[in-house]
Amino acid sequence: MAPDVQTVTALAAPIVGETGLDLDDVAVSRKPGDGVSAITVVVDGDDGVGLDQLTDLTRALTARFDEEPWAQDYALDVTSRGVDRPLTTERHWRRNRGRKVEVTGENGEKFTGRIGSLVDDRVRLVVNQKGRLSVREVGLADVASAVVVVEFGEPSPAELRLADED
Structure with a gap:
């Protein structure tokens, strides 16, 4: 059996x-x-x-x-869990705060951002597009998949500051 x-x-x-x-x-x-x-x-x-x-x-x-x-x-x-497993629950996002993540939205859009605060099933992601930082709030229900990106260099202090803001 x-x-x-x-x-x-x-x-x-x-x-x-x-x-x-x-x-x-x-x-x-x-x-x-x-x-x-x-x-x-x-x-x-x-x-x-x-x-x-x-x-x-x-x-x-x-x-x-x-x-x-x-x-x-x-x-x-x-x-x-390891870093290669997808983020599927709120606690996965919370435990990976400050790390970079590759996100695919429900609409198929793909982008990379640094995980910031998590409030009411919404996560703040700091997006760095060619040195221009912006903050994007995404509903967890709108995420089709998300995986932590392994980084070999140090993130910029500005990026980390934005990710740490609540």
Whole structure:
């Protein structure tokens, strides 16, 4: 018997919650050939997620999953969100304040901005177009997709100041 996403989520949510982290995603897939289920549990926290937290959480989840009928048939991966995962909830936007994000609007428009304050389901984005800074407010419901952009240089102080304004 293989576990499904709903079962794993129901088992993992209280354990993750006890750590003060958020359960961000659960995926379950079947590995071809050996019949083992690959379970991925993705977590997130206001202050990020440390390796010790992931290790402790993996142990706690393993202990709980080992009580299930499918205990001999799974491989578990517990991981943090990472910057490549899309921003899909208000807390993702809040936790990435000050970072640059690539946004695709519901209308298909694409632009890049630095995440500022979040108020009433609207986010302030500082847009830098060839050195000209502007602030754009976008409703989260109007965002089709958004992903953090990895930066190798330092952002301009002016851009950061605008992103920090409330």
